[in-house]
Amino acid sequence: MLTVVDYGMGNLGSIVNMFRKIGVQAVVTAEPAGIERADKLLLPGVGAFDTAMTRIKQQGLLDLLNKKAMVEKVPILGVCLGMQLLTDSSEEGSLPGLGWIPARTLAFKGRLDTGRFKVPHMGWNIVEKHTESPLTAGFGSFEEVRFYFVHSYFVKCDDDRHSILKTTYGFHFDSGVQNGNIFGAQFHPEKSHTFGMRLFRNFARL
Amino acid sequence: MIDDLKEQYATGTSAGEARLAAIVERIKKDGKGRKYDCVVGVSGGTDSSYMLYKAVEWGLRPLAAHYDNTWNSAIATENIKKVLKRLKVDLFTYVVDNKEIDDIFRSFFLADAPEIDGPTDLALAEVLYRAASQHGVKYILEGHSFMTEGVAPLANIYFDGKYIRSVHAMFGRLPMKTYPLMDFAAFMKWIVFKRIRKVRPFWYMAYRKEDARAFLEKDCDWMYYSGHHLENRMTAFNHSYYLPKKFGIDLRNLSLSASVRSGQMSRQEALQRYSEPPHLEDDLLEYFKKRLGLGDEEFERVMRRPPKSYRDYPTYKSLFEKLRPFFYVMAKMDLVPMSFYIKYTSKTGV
Amino acid sequence: MLRTRVIPCLLLNDESLVKTVKFDAYTYIGDPVNTVRIFNELEVDELVFLDITASRQSRRPNFTILEDIANECFMPLAYGGGVCDIEDVGRIFGIGFEKVVINSHAVEAPDFIRRVADKFGSQSVIGSIDARKNLFGRYEVFTHGGTRKVSRNPLEWAQELERLGAGELLLTSMDQDGTWAGFDIKLTASVTSKVQIPVIANGGAGTVRHIVDVVRKGGASAVAVGSMVVFQGKDLGVLVNFPGKKELEDAL
Numbered sequence: 001m002l003t004v005v006d007y008g009m010g011n012l013g014s015i016v017n018m019f020r021k022i023g024v025q026a027v028v029t030a031e032p033a034g035i036e037r038a039d040k041l042l043l044p045g046v047g048a049f050d051t052a053m054t055r056i057k058q059q060g061l062l063d064l065l066n067k068k069a070m071v072e073k074v075p076i077l078g079v080c081l082g083m084q085l086l087t088d089s090s091e092e093g094s095l096p097g098l099g100w101i102p103a104r105t106l107a108f109k110g111r112l113d114t115g116r117f118k119v120p121h122m123g124w125n126i127v128e129k130h131t132e133s134p135l136t137a138g139f140g141s142f143e144e145v146r147f148y149f150v151h152s153y154f155v156k157c158d159d160d161r162h163s164i165l166k167t168t169y170g171f172h173f174d175s176g177v178q179n180g181n182i183f184g185a186q187f188h189p190e191k192s193h194t195f196g197m198r199l200f201r202n203f204a205r206l
Numbered sequence: 207m208i209d210d211l212k213e214q215y216a217t218g219t220s221a222g223e224a225r226l227a228a229i230v231e232r233i234k235k236d237g238k239g240r241k242y243d244c245v246v247g248v249s250g251g252t253d254s255s256y257m258l259y260k261a262v263e264w265g266l267r268p269l270a271a272h273y274d275n276t277w278n279s280a281i282a283t284e285n286i287k288k289v290l291k292r293l294k295v296d297l298f299t300y301v302v303d304n305k306e307i308d309d310i311f312r313s314f315f316l317a318d319a320p321e322i323d324g325p326t327d328l329a330l331a332e333v334l335y336r337a338a339s340q341h342g343v344k345y346i347l348e349g350h351s352f353m354t355e356g357v358a359p360l361a362n363i364y365f366d367g368k369y370i371r372s373v374h375a376m377f378g379r380l381p382m383k384t385y386p387l388m389d390f391a392a393f394m395k396w397i398v399f400k401r402i403r404k405v406r407p408f409w410y411m412a413y414r415k416e417d418a419r420a421f422l423e424k425d426c427d428w429m430y431y432s433g434h435h436l437e438n439r440m441t442a443f444n445h446s447y448y449l450p451k452k453f454g455i456d457l458r459n460l461s462l463s464a465s466v467r468s469g470q471m472s473r474q475e476a477l478q479r480y481s482e483p484p485h486l487e488d489d490l491l492e493y494f495k496k497r498l499g500l501g502d503e504e505f506e507r508v509m510r511r512p513p514k515s516y517r518d519y520p521t522y523k524s525l526f527e528k529l530r531p532f533f534y535v536m537a538k539m540d541l542v543p544m545s546f547y548i549k550y551t552s553k554t555g556v
Numbered sequence: 557m558l559r560t561r562v563i564p565c566l567l568l569n570d571e572s573l574v575k576t577v578k579f580d581a582y583t584y585i586g587d588p589v590n591t592v593r594i595f596n597e598l599e600v601d602e603l604v605f606l607d608i609t610a611s612r613q614s615r616r617p618n619f620t621i622l623e624d625i626a627n628e629c630f631m632p633l634a635y636g637g638g639v640c641d642i643e644d645v646g647r648i649f650g651i652g653f654e655k656v657v658i659n660s661h662a663v664e665a666p667d668f669i670r671r672v673a674d675k676f677g678s679q680s681v682i683g684s685i686d687a688r689k690n691l692f693g694r695y696e697v698f699t700h701g702g703t704r705k706v707s708r709n710p711l712e713w714a715q716e717l718e719r720l721g722a723g724e725l726l727l728t729s730m731d732q733d734g735t736w737a738g739f740d741i742k743l744t745a746s747v748t749s750k751v752q753i754p755v756i757a758n759g760g761a762g763t764v765r766h767i768v769d770v771v772r773k774g775g776a777s778a779v780a781v782g783s784m785v786v787f788q789g790k791d792l793g794v795l796v797n798f799p800g801k802k803e804l805e806d807a808l
Binding site: 270271272274276277278279280281283284286287290296297298299301303304305384439496497 | 571572584585586587588589590593594596597598624788789792793794795796797
């Protein structure tokens, strides 16, 4: 069962709505027991890095998630802040991330000319395919593929092969990542119409 | 009866077309000096869209009028937009209050009456008259074709203003304020005092729906919705679920047999299409229940109840029957459609 | 490339959609949820819903309608109208909206925006400014659906809202509202030049050209459109529509 992890941060309603729309059964749970049973996990997230990591620990989910990810190797998709949590660390906070993808989360501020590029990166932007991935199947030539982004921090993979999608905002950054069974999307599929639906469908089919 | 009408109107013959041309000339003459000379009702569907093209082609200056019952689909609004933009025609819209119309729909549902979409059809007629009256226009062009649609046997569907008012009075909860009800007084005002005429060009000329559709798609990227009337969600519910399930009425019967009769479709093809269940959009039922405030159980219960008909409620039917001679004259003058005379004023049905 | 967002701004009055002209004269547009479904099918970028009588009537948001709307939408949604309680804000986000638009309450309780931004992030707060020219041609700010004048000028207020943590600003010209005559470029430019956060220009859109102008000359990061997407044209019938994707792409 596709399980959405509820640690108190994120647009859970919209995510579940979209899965329902595409005919995929999904449950939302904050309970370890529910997560234990999951054969696929979705890690949402809107807000601050440290707050998220703290909550995950406080809810007693950290070890369980590690087990699901590293030992059982179930497919896990991190969305928006959820993708940033997959990395080793973030300039937004001081706590370590889940570290399932060797990467760092960095700030746009200081690296962008904020006269020309406002922060957060907010709006519809296009993605380009980088490394092949089952998550990004069926989008054709990616000519018109766009997603909705809202974020002030971006991810940089240590190993470029883990980057499956790239987006340009002042410079190239990794908008989609994969490391084995671990996947990440920096944008909000649940807010990206038919593009998001295709991506979610691909994830559900893994 | 179709054959009678065909004879009467000389449909598809040069005689029929000549009569139509004469009518068009009269419309132009009567409309001189005004911004518009005719009103065409639009819904985003094939008939009305094609009607508008023809009107412009014939040199008329139409005003497009639309009654929005707040259940439109994007296909409908997009088609209206495309056709009007292409032909440079202005749009007059009347939007009813969503809560009010849902209350009226709900009343018909709870009344076990088949005419749940009757309020929409009657409101459209009233809105066309209002649009015409507001702009001093004397002619309403309707894209109805008895060749492709047939004329429904009386037993099936019937609606008039008194019927709607009675059903609403019995089962409704909200006052009727924005719903454009055509009661008898309004009806008489339009046809006797304002003398606004209804013209149905497709009764005179050859009209094939498939050809019209292909033309529209090519000329302005118009989009076909699957099936009949599915540009509006209430109509979709009505045709694809409500009428077949509760009343055993499949309106496709009407248009399919009409198409066969006029040679536009083979009988085999018609039978094949008929045997396929009507197409139902995902979560259409959910949407219907949600808007009308019906729980699943209540919905099922009402659907299972025995059907009623207009005969169970106060209507104008007997009044129309008494006025049969009067309406004959009105029909001859194009003040009411001949099909109205045939269907509404006859005692026995067709 | 980040596309300029063109955002239908829909006005809720009670449980119906309406459109105003200069913040007055309502025209009835239709059912909110059905209209949202249409915009969904037209794949618009984003939607803003404003309950225009909530503050005036000291009402709280109508959560039932918001839920119905959020269930239909798969694009970003913002809600404004009587937002004054942080619990309500949490509930609105839980329902599936991404952002809240705060207007009147920002004036009544300036630290409210700060609290919402701290708890949910700046990107979730749109500070809304309704402005109108007075007899002397100077801009004044109004709240409560354009009924109460407050002693601030739009520029200072914009900077203050930014300081308080708003992630974006919705700048509405009351004079241009519903006129199809184009945005107030001067007003927009004066604000965008003074703040770092994105400004959504609102009020007056009639053509794609207007949109291009307020983006290029006014510095707007996004535009809100009202009459343009609910009427066939000026003084014409109600028709829910959206400029074609290609048309917008070519222009912007």
